[in-house]
Amino acid sequence: MSTQTPDYDPATFEAAAQTxxxxxxxxxxxxxxxxxxxxxxxxFPYPSGKLHMGHVRNYTLGDVIxxxxxxxxxxxxxxxxxxxxxxxxxxxxxxxxxxxxxxxxANIDHMRGQFESLGMAFDWSRELxxxxxxxxxWEQWFFTRLVDKGLAYKKNATVNWDPVDQTVLANExxxxxxxxxxxxxxxRREIAQWFIKTTDYAQEMLDALDxxxxxxxxxxxxxxxxxxxxxLSITFDVSGSDEQITVYTTRPDTLMGASYLAVAPxxxxxxxxxxxxPDLAKFVAECRSSTVSEAVLEAQDKAGCPLGLTVDxxxxxxxxxxxxxxxxxxxxxxxAVMSVPAHDQRDWEFAGKYxxxxxxxxxxxxxxxxxxxxxxxxxxxxxxxSGEFDRLDFDAAFAAxxxxxxxxxxxxxxxNFRLRDWGVSRQRYWGCPIPMIHDAEHGEVPAExxxxxxxxxxxxxxxxxxxxDYAPFxxxxxxxTGEPAKRETDTFDTFFESSWYYxxxxxxxxDQAMLDERAKYWLPVDQYIGGVEHATMHxxxxxxxxxxxxxxxxxxxxxxxxxxxxxxxxLGDCYFRDNAxxxxxxxxxxxxxxxxxxxxRVVAATAKADGQPVVVGPQEKxxxxxxxxxxxxxxxxxxxxxxxxxxxxxxxxxxxxxxWSDAGLxxxxxxxxxxxxxxxxxxxxxxxxxxxxAADVRRKLHETIAKVGDDMxxxxxxxxxxxxxxxxxxxxxKLDAADADAAAVARExxxxxxxxxxxxxxxxxxxxxxxxxxAGALEDAVWPEHDPALLVADTVEYMVQVNxxxxxxxxxxxxxxxxAVEAAAVADENVLRHIDGKPLRRVIVVPGKLxxxxx
RNA sequence: GCCGGAGUGGCGGAACUGGUAGACGCGCCGGAUUCAAAAUCCGGUUCCUUUACGGGAGUGGGAGUUCGAUUCUCCCCUCCGGCACCA
Numbered sequence: 033m034s035t036q037t038p039d040y041d042p043a044t045f046e047a048a049a050q051t052x053x054x055x056x057x058x059x060x061x062x063x064x065x066x067x068x069x070x071x072x073x074x075x076f077p078y079p080s081g082k083l084h085m086g087h088v089r090n091y092t093l094g095d096v097i098x099x100x101x102x103x104x105x106x107x108x109x110x111x112x113x114x115x116x117x118x119x120x121x122x123x124x125x126x127x128x129x130x131x132x133x134x135x136x137x138a139n140i141d142h143m144r145g146q147f148e149s150l151g152m153a154f155d156w157s158r159e160l161x162x163x164x165x166x167x168x169x170w171e172q173w174f175f176t177r178l179v180d181k182g183l184a185y186k187k188n189a190t191v192n193w194d195p196v197d198q199t200v201l202a203n204e205x206x207x208x209x210x211x212x213x214x215x216x217x218x219x220r221r222e223i224a225q226w227f228i229k230t231t232d233y234a235q236e237m238l239d240a241l242d243x244x245x246x247x248x249x250x251x252x253x254x255x256x257x258x259x260x261x262x263x264l265s266i267t268f269d270v271s272g273s274d275e276q277i278t279v280y281t282t283r284p285d286t287l288m289g290a291s292y293l294a295v296a297p298x299x300x301x302x303x304x305x306x307x308x309x310p311d312l313a314k315f316v317a318e319c320r321s322s323t324v325s326e327a328v329l330e331a332q333d334k335a336g337c338p339l340g341l342t343v344d345x346x347x348x349x350x351x352x353x354x355x356x357x358x359x360x361x362x363x364x365x366x367x368a369v370m371s372v373p374a375h376d377q378r379d380w381e382f383a384g385k386y387x388x389x390x391x392x393x394x395x396x397x398x399x400x401x402x403x404x405x406x407x408x409x410x411x412x413x414x415x416x417x418s419g420e421f422d423r424l425d426f427d428a429a430f431a432a433x434x435x436x437x438x439x440x441x442x443x444x445x446x447x448n449f450r451l452r453d454w455g456v457s458r459q460r461y462w463g464c465p466i467p468m469i470h471d472a473e474h475g476e477v478p479a480e481x482x483x484x485x486x487x488x489x490x491x492x493x494x495x496x497x498x499x500x501d502y503a504p505f506x507x508x509x510x511x512x513t514g515e516p517a518k519r520e521t522d523t524f525d526t527f528f529e530s531s532w533y534y535x536x537x538x539x540x541x542x543d544q545a546m547l548d549e550r551a552k553y554w555l556p557v558d559q560y561i562g563g564v565e566h567a568t569m570h571x572x573x574x575x576x577x578x579x580x581x582x583x584x585x586x587x588x589x590x591x592x593x594x595x596x597x598x599x600x601x602x603l604g605d606c607y608f609r610d611n612a613x614x615x616x617x618x619x620x621x622x623x624x625x626x627x628x629x630x631x632x633r634v635v636a637a638t639a640k641a642d643g644q645p646v647v648v649g650p651q652e653k654x655x656x657x658x659x660x661x662x663x664x665x666x667x668x669x670x671x672x673x674x675x676x677x678x679x680x681x682x683x684x685x686x687x688x689x690x691x692w693s694d695a696g697l698x699x700x701x702x703x704x705x706x707x708x709x710x711x712x713x714x715x716x717x718x719x720x721x722x723x724x725x726a727a728d729v730r731r732k733l734h735e736t737i738a739k740v741g742d743d744m745x746x747x748x749x750x751x752x753x754x755x756x757x758x759x760x761x762x763x764x765x766k767l768d769a770a771d772a773d774a775a776a777v778a779r780e781x782x783x784x785x786x787x788x789x790x791x792x793x794x795x796x797x798x799x800x801x802x803x804x805x806x807a808g809a810l811e812d813a814v815w816p817e818h819d820p821a822l823l824v825a826d827t828v829e830y831m832v833q834v835n836x837x838x839x840x841x842x843x844x845x846x847x848x849x850x851x852a853v854e855a856a857a858v859a860d861e862n863v864l865r866h867i868d869g870k871p872l873r874r875v876i877v878v879p880g881k882l883x884x885x886x887x
Numbered sequence: 888g889c890c891g892g893a894g895u896g897g898c899g900g901a902a903c904u905g906g907u908a909g910a911c912g913c914g915c916c917g918g919a920u921u922c923a924a925a926a927u928c929c930g931g932u933u934c935c936u937u938u939a940c941g942g943g944a945g946u947g948g949g950a951g952u953u954c955g956a957u958u959c960u961c962c963c964c965u966c967c968g969g970c971a972c973c974a
Contacts, residue, residue, distance in 0.1 A: 202972040330888045632915035633897040755911035836955045
């Protein structure tokens with residue numbers, strides 16, 4: 033055979049394969065009742081400008097799964113779109129003085145091209161862009177359905193207010209309590225906003241977690257986020273007044289240990305005290321001049337101030353002081369908590385700081401001593417110092433106290449959720465308009481015509497949304513009266529768009545309905561892939577939206593994402609020097625020379641520019657500021673898309689962080705060249721090796737087929753799948769060319785390797801499939817199956833341990849019984865030496881694995 | 888602060904259900920090929936000890952369960968993700 037195959041040239045492979053996929057519309061799919069469907073979706077990107085390595089990793093994972101499932105016979109849908117509303121476009125618009133629309137659409141065009149150059153198997157005919165009216169008109173319509181059903185309502189909520197720029201700030205725009213652009217201390221301000229009743233679905237979302245094939249860690253985070261608890265809602269009378277304060281507690285058994293109540297600075301009872309109490313006014317003002325970020329609030333020092341009121345203890349009538357505390361949140365629960373310092377660590381610290389009493393009312397059930405002066409005792413136990421309730425355990429005390437207070441109308445048993453309703457109003461321009469109209473007569477009236485189109489020609493200047501003063505948008509007529517009315521100028525949280533895009537991919541182009549029957553064919557998403565940073569918020573909102581759409585009859589399954597694979601970040605090496613200002617000056621990896629010792633350890637690094645040393649820092653998330661980013665386009669130009677994809681899959685398990693390494697990338701490229709040379713050798717009938725018998729190679733082939741199939745399907749362990757393919761290629765280089773079956777085994781192996789490698793590196797395998805005369809299109813070639821008969825070995829190697837330490841290995845016939853294995857073990861020379869004539873006390877034989885001799 | 892996760896050679900990682908710690912790749916060392924280099928190929932590579940056969944230690948730290956623990960339990964340390972207006 034003298035067929036010529038080309039040299040390994042990624043650019044040639046990529047051009048040929050990508051042209052074929054595009055022209056043949058290989059990845060465009062339609063509903064097909066004959067085949068099982070598989071909907072594979074990777075979280076769609078925000079069009080920030082260009083793809084980064086995190087994107088490459090993310091979308092390669094999805095592409096590998098989609099291509100693999102297709103070869104397993106599924107009708108595979110893998111769409112792509114753009115999460116194109118959001119803050120970065122506004123920031124770019126402020127910087128460039130151009131409308132965010134222009135910037136966004138230019139980014140999308142660029143990034144679409146980058147996806148194609150990476151060889152992604154997307155069905156581009158379904159592409160959607162969330163900032164376009166043909167998409168967002170349907171979420172506007174759906175929102176008005178939620179309004180009609182009472183699932184959307186308006187209430188006051190707190191925002192970060194920048195008093196200089198006169199605008200609302202996102203939490204990430206508040207740095208050390210100041211606006212990021214103005215530098216002014218931010219204030220908390222209450223404004224009316226739209227909320228969605230996600231809490232109506234809290235119990236269902238909690239229960240349905242059990243049906244999902246998601247990592248336990250993510251399900252646990254969601255369970256804790258929903259935070260179901262059973263407790264008691266208790267009402268305290270303010271002493272000498274008609275006012276009341278209601279608190280919720282999961283520990284009513286500790287009620288006799290309550291020593292004070294703590295309320296939020298925004299609590300309605302606080303305002304009335306401000307005029308007469310300057311210290312309180314000062315404290316509350318301090319609390320209000322800070323961010324609304326709970327992460328920041330919870331991390332700061334606990335502080336409080338007496339409110340100057342007391343409440344009557346509902347059991348004893350004794351007065352308890354009321355404090356205002358900076359860690360109590362008005363937006364959560366009733367904005368007031370009952371504090372039991374002896375049995376809650378946070379209350380204990382607060383009471384210690386302000387000299388409040390710490391009465392112990394719970395003691396360990398096992399009679400152990402606890403010292404409350406050392407810290408709170410937070411376990412459940414038996415009641416003490418609680419009068420008639422003494423010696424009761426948690427359940428009995430809960431029941432007794434609840435019953436007594438309920439009889440007095442002072443309390444109610446209650447199931448509570450930590451989950452809160454979803455605030456969807458944003459005071460921003462670059463978002464989907466909330467389709468409501470302010471009618472002087474009827475108040476808030478839902479729009480009836482969609483889309484309510486966002487004007488795209490405006491450019492924000494940093495002083496709030498330009499929509500507010502834009503008459504062509506604001507001025508309208510009321511659908512109820514036909515009289516002049518004003519449009520709502522707030523826009524939706526961008527999580528609104530990302531909560532249902534997965535469904536719209538199934539009904540592209542429908543301008544009559546949000547979704548149609550096609551969505552019922554494709555949903556749920558069989559495999560969802562995306563960053564674990566979305567484990568709670570995005571995934572909770574989308575799950576809620578799906579159930580709301582189900583109840584509207586738009587979809588007919590209960591959950592949107594059957595299986596979920598979270599993926600880790602991409603890190604890069606960091607090099608820097610400390611500068612005079614106390615900061616760091618970073619160096620890009622290609623600006624640094626590395627010196628190693630003879631064991632390969634890095635001993636020094638110097639800047640190429642001046643030869644002076646730089647610090648080798650820890651690996652950190654790739655970013656512009658750390659100068660440790662690697663541009664995917666540069667990597668593709670250097671070694672080709674196949675090697676970039678392969679390295680991204682090989683270097684780490686999907687859910688762990690991945691450390692980018694140019695040397696590692698070279699290794700992936702080297703492997704593909706090695707593979708390609710093997711293809712050339714087979715085609716030329718010119719095998720290289722001389723060591724291994726064809727039968728042994730064939731067994732290795734079938735072991736590899738079994739492992740790779742399992743790794744890619746059940747385990748989703750793509751790094752080990754690639755490692756197994758590398759091992760098999762190494763083995764093939766040792767195949768004895770003189771063996772009569774060598775040519776057949778080599779060809780069988782290489783066809784299988786080509787198929788198994790195709791999801792990772794689809795371009796070179798596309799060329800190889802043609803060179804090897806593979807039958808049909810590689811994308812649809814049936815995934816190889818292993819022959820179990822070939823995996824059965826006739827002898828087994830056992831480890832022999834003496835007292836748990838490895839002392840020898842023995843080869844034993846596969847069918848040997850325990851006695852035979854033990855006899856062989858004690859015959860081993862080194863094993864005998866360690867037994868040293870001592871009597872055997874115990875012998876453990878693990879079939880097929882090891883023998884442990886205890887002496 | 889609260890919730891979740893991670894920590895294994897010089898580096899990325901493997902060990903799937905409690906049973907050979909270090910597969911595969913990088914780096915490094917040695918060799919082949921070459922006028923030379925690149926590329927490629929072959930061999931070696933956890934640490935300590937030993938001429939060698941061997942022996943000892945070892946999976947962030949400390950306890951525990953077990954014949955046997957990277958794997959299970961408890962405590963601690965460090966780093967990462969999320970905390971409701973970044974996406």
